[in-house]
Amino acid sequence: MPRYLPRLAPGLSGRVFIMQERKLLSGNEAVALAALHVGLTRGAGYPGTPSTEILENAARLGVPCQWSPNEKVALEVALGVAFAGGRALMTTKHVGVNVAADPLFTATYTGVSGALVIVACDDPGLASSQNEQDSRRYAEAAGAPMLEPCDSQQAYDYARLAFQVSERWGLPVILRMTTRVCHSKTIVRSRAPEVPRAPSYVQDIPARVMIPGYARTAHRRLRAKLAEIAAWNEAEGPVTVHARGADLGIVADGICVCHALEAAPGATVMAVGMIYPLPVERIRAFASRFPRCAVVEEGDPVLSRALLAAGVRIEPRPEPYRFGELDVDRVRRLLAGETAEPPPPPPGKPPQLCPGCPHRTSFDILKRLGCIVAGDIGCYTLGVMPPFQTMDTCVCMGASIGVGLGLRHALPPEQARRVVSVIGDSTFIHSGLTGVADMVYNRPPTGHVVLILDNATTAMTGLQEHPGTGRLLDHRPAAKTLSIEETCRAMGVDRVTIVDPTRDAAGLEKALADSMASDDLTVIVARRPCILAVSREAKAAKAAKG
Amino acid sequence: MDGVTNVKFAGLGGQGIITATDILAGVAFAAGLDVKKAEVHGMSQRGGAVTSDVRFGPCVLSPLTPEGASDILVVVAEDQVEINRRHLKPGGVLIAPSAVDAAKLQNRKSLNVALLGILSRHLPFPESLWIESLHAHLAPALHAANDQAFALGRAG
Ligand SMILES: Cc1ncc(C[n+]2csc(CCOP(=O)(O)OP(=O)(O)O)c2C)c(N)n1
Ligand code: SF4
Numbered sequence: 001m002p003r004y005l006p007r008l009a010p011g012l013s014g015r016v017f018i019m020q021e022r023k024l025l026s027g028n029e030a031v032a033l034a035a036l037h038v039g040l041t042r043g044a045g046y047p048g049t050p051s052t053e054i055l056e057n058a059a060r061l062g063v064p065c066q067w068s069p070n071e072k073v074a075l076e077v078a079l080g081v082a083f084a085g086g087r088a089l090m091t092t093k094h095v096g097v098n099v100a101a102d103p104l105f106t107a108t109y110t111g112v113s114g115a116l117v118i119v120a121c122d123d124p125g126l127a128s129s130q131n132e133q134d135s136r137r138y139a140e141a142a143g144a145p146m147l148e149p150c151d152s153q154q155a156y157d158y159a160r161l162a163f164q165v166s167e168r169w170g171l172p173v174i175l176r177m178t179t180r181v182c183h184s185k186t187i188v189r190s191r192a193p194e195v196p197r198a199p200s201y202v203q204d205i206p207a208r209v210m211i212p213g214y215a216r217t218a219h220r221r222l223r224a225k226l227a228e229i230a231a232w233n234e235a236e237g238p239v240t241v242h243a244r245g246a247d248l249g250i251v252a253d254g255i256c257v258c259h260a261l262e263a264a265p266g267a268t269v270m271a272v273g274m275i276y277p278l279p280v281e282r283i284r285a286f287a288s289r290f291p292r293c294a295v296v297e298e299g300d301p302v303l304s305r306a307l308l309a310a311g312v313r314i315e316p317r318p319e320p321y322r323f324g325e326l327d328v329d330r331v332r333r334l335l336a337g338e339t340a341e342p343p344p345p346p347p348g349k350p351p352q353l354c355p356g357c358p359h360r361t362s363f364d365i366l367k368r369l370g371c372i373v374a375g376d377i378g379c380y381t382l383g384v385m386p387p388f389q390t391m392d393t394c395v396c397m398g399a400s401i402g403v404g405l406g407l408r409h410a411l412p413p414e415q416a417r418r419v420v421s422v423i424g425d426s427t428f429i430h431s432g433l434t435g436v437a438d439m440v441y442n443r444p445p446t447g448h449v450v451l452i453l454d455n456a457t458t459a460m461t462g463l464q465e466h467p468g469t470g471r472l473l474d475h476r477p478a479a480k481t482l483s484i485e486e487t488c489r490a491m492g493v494d495r496v497t498i499v500d501p502t503r504d505a506a507g508l509e510k511a512l513a514d515s516m517a518s519d520d521l522t523v524i525v526a527r528r529p530c531i532l533a534v535s536r537e538a539k540a541a542k543a544a545k546g
Numbered sequence: 547m548d549g550v551t552n553v554k555f556a557g558l559g560g561q562g563i564i565t566a567t568d569i570l571a572g573v574a575f576a577a578g579l580d581v582k583k584a585e586v587h588g589m590s591q592r593g594g595a596v597t598s599d600v601r602f603g604p605c606v607l608s609p610l611t612p613e614g615a616s617d618i619l620v621v622v623a624e625d626q627v628e629i630n631r632r633h634l635k636p637g638g639v640l641i642a643p644s645a646v647d648a649a650k651l652q653n654r655k656s657l658n659v660a661l662l663g664i665l666s667r668h669l670p671f672p673e674s675l676w677i678e679s680l681h682a683h684l685a686p687a688l689h690a691a692n693d694q695a696f697a698l699g700r701a702g
Contacts, residue, residue: 184609186606327608329612350594
């Protein structure tokens, strides 16, 4: 029963659909719901905007989920689940696919016995990332079929389809989303849940042990599977044609479908749901029906290059549209062939470290000591902003240590001594440990200093747990807590010091100055919880008491 | 797009922009309309500028409102008014933070909800839907203060 029939404003008349099953979900929430409905065995991932809320929401729905220390481990865990015959989900932001690329490129050879779906979330426009890489490139490079939803309904539908495709062909499948799809809320109608078969081990040595002899066969098997999937995509894959006018055809994927439908009301739009392997013949037939056929895609010219290479007659997109996010206005200009874009609007207020953030003291001190800061990624990257402007490099997670060591090796001693690697606790566990191994192994003549800003959370992405917080993804206690200081000591670091930057700023400053002056390998742990994490915990404790 | 209403919220991280647009989207959704809502998470939330679009009507295509096509612009931070004015369409309604007497708010953090109260006067949804959505998106401990803020805005 509709609870309310709206008294519509003059502009609001028209089709009003009211149904019991509707939900207003973000793309991430829709994938989480799909995970529940496919009876997911386990989800694994590492936080990263815009992908983080998938596992958080799935866990809230009761799906077993974990944060792994990094994306490579997460994908390996998911692969193990799928080798066991289970249904596995791995979630990551685009740059996390780089970290997980090693297992990915061979998981397509081994294939899976259950199902393995990787959700890769790109960030065109850099809402919260260090680059604009396009994960669609990975599909072809790794030989993984890739589905691309345009809204939350498709995120739900294609997530479920991805499990079907994965199970049918025994291949990992990538669901590629972008910030707009992950974080926009649109209406979803869900379907009845499935009951998957229970995991049980079946040995298959030639399929899963990738020695050259088996891998040669596996590569051929992969290509044969992809050929079958291509044929399936041509015949019955997820392609939607929004039939409208006959003058202009548009081929689009992902969110671009929505923008194109609005930007060109008279155009007929073909929405390609599985972009690898691409249904080239379907697109060729579509394109041939129009005097003009344009490709609307965000990021790299993946679709247009593939179509042009196959000799499909399409208009490639002008180069400026490779940069940033597309929207309705930009798609209008793209279709008009405009290459000059209006100047970007004035930037809004930039983000800053919260008032009272414990990272602030550390950056005050680093600045005062004239450090060359090999930085890393997290809230503390905001140390690059005024008033600190105290970060000299930031490339990818974990790079602070390797880059800091390289600087130490190359610079003259008086400069080398000023080099400090600054890294957060979550980032340290993600990819700082191997940097410490290198530091201990290839010791720079002036030693080195690593400052770990331990705020007891993964703050940047919204306060997620990690192996050092002592709590699991759903904030329940973990069986063990990884000790950063004990790990560094065990790895052979000369000096490990723990200081509270808020209570003992002078102590932190002295520890830093002393280590920079010495030739020791030093790790300083600046330990003070993130103030947002503290207030979240206080709230949770209050709620638990009632 | 035919019959689509575009509302944009703008302000700074931590001002409850995302909660406010969740509440508005919830109202339009409960009214049986098609709804799309866009927001950005991450870096922009550390006190940086935040905007979020809600579009509703019989059928919404893109989740992003085209430039200069917002019917209503609600700004929660005074210093964000001018930067965001360009989003408003000619003749559109601007709801600025100065429209609320902050001294009358039980909780100063409820400014976003007081502005929703003002917004509600421009939209065809009954008060009961607003209150329901408000309560669905806020912790019970916050209901009283936000009911007051909403009423303050709605009374005008
Ligand atoms: C490979 C990769 N995965 C994930 C991210 C997203 N990300 C950036 S920094 C970060 C962790 C931040 O946590 P921490 O190092 O503890 O610093 P904090 O934000 O708490 O200060 C994450 C998850 C990324 N940039 N790259
Ligand atoms: S969220 Fe925490 S770590 Fe990040 S800036 Fe705020 S206080 Fe600092």
